[in-house]
Amino acid sequence: xxxxxxxxxxxxxxxxxxxxxxxxxxxxxxxxxxxxxxxxxxxxxxxxxxxxxxxxxxxxxxxxxxxxxxxxxxxxxxxxxxxxxxxxxxxxxxxxxxxxxxxxxxxxxxxxxxxxxxxxxxxxxxxxxxxxxxxxxxxxxxxxxxxxxxxxxxxxxxxxxxxxxxxxxxxxxxxxxxxxxxxxxxxxxxxxxxxxxxxxxxxxxxxxxxxxxxxxxxxxxxxxxxxxxxxxxxxxxxxxxxxxxxxxxxxxxxxx
Ligand SMILES: NC(=O)c1ccc[n+]([C@@H]2O[C@H](COP(=O)([O-])OP(=O)(O)OC[C@H]3O[C@@H](n4cnc5c(N)ncnc54)[C@H](O)[C@@H]3O)[C@@H](O)[C@H]2O)c1
Numbered sequence: 001x002x003x004x005x006x007x008x009x010x011x012x013x014x015x016x017x018x019x020x021x022x023x024x025x026x027x028x029x030x031x032x033x034x035x036x037x038x039x040x041x042x043x044x045x046x047x048x049x050x051x052x053x054x055x056x057x058x059x060x061x062x063x064x065x066x067x068x069x070x071x072x073x074x075x076x077x078x079x080x081x082x083x084x085x086x087x088x089x090x091x092x093x094x095x096x097x098x099x100x101x102x103x104x105x106x107x108x109x110x111x112x113x114x115x116x117x118x119x120x121x122x123x124x125x126x127x128x129x130x131x132x133x134x135x136x137x138x139x140x141x142x143x144x145x146x147x148x149x150x151x152x153x154x155x156x157x158x159x160x161x162x163x164x165x166x167x168x169x170x171x172x173x174x175x176x177x178x179x180x181x182x183x184x185x186x187x188x189x190x191x192x193x194x195x196x197x198x199x200x201x202x203x204x205x206x207x208x209x210x211x212x213x214x215x216x217x218x219x220x221x222x223x224x225x226x227x228x229x230x231x232x233x234x235x236x237x238x239x240x241x242x243x244x245x246x247x248x249x250x251x252x253x254x255x256x
Contacts, residue, residue, distance in 0.1 A: 017095030068121030190249020
């Protein structure tokens, strides 16, 4: 594959929600740096296509069905990945979903879905993966939160709560797992051009335009913009970084 950097050589990695969008770019980048990548998603056909593309470019990848809302599914996926690719070294919690609406118009059914995918999903995958990493003596976990979790975002109250929850959870997990040489960090995208963003902005073109004007670097993020930060955090270059949160959002937020 293209990168020529091999700092992840032969490391087994799980990326959730990796069939498309940001997760796909992360999976592709980790494979380009030498990792053996499990492209995990509920969209199994699309995940298979992504894994095939990675293999076509010379990387190592398999597609694995993983529904992050189910602890059983996460545990089964971790077991399958270890059987097929070897000891798990890297977990990237990327799967996410949202529905844009004012909080007072939202329903508990929607909250449950948003929480199950965005917050509980991270807990399930960590619960399934961490015991394996402890046994292997090290590990790297990166969760994809959002700038919404740092500064809030109109129409995304419950989603923002989940993403803020991921940040606080990750800092605590980082403290608990430091003795096990497991690093836990968070990457926060800003508005990034994916199906998720296009979906929630479908009938709000003016909001999307205004959003782009408000970004100091004057464009939406591309999925590939996020991949480098994740690759750094899961690499030996970040052995001494844990409990950290970085925004990759064109300067939209400059949180202290
Ligand atoms: N696109 C943005 O503007 C933006 C901004 C901030 C944060 N994020 C976050 O980045 C991450 C990736 O988002 P994206 O924009 O690439 O979205 P996307 O919709 O393009 O991709 C999300 C992927 O997650 C998968 N997924 C959904 N539910 C799942 C489940 N229960 N189990 C396993 N996989 C599941 C989907 O099938 C899809 O492949 C999400 O966590 C999202 O919240 C995105």
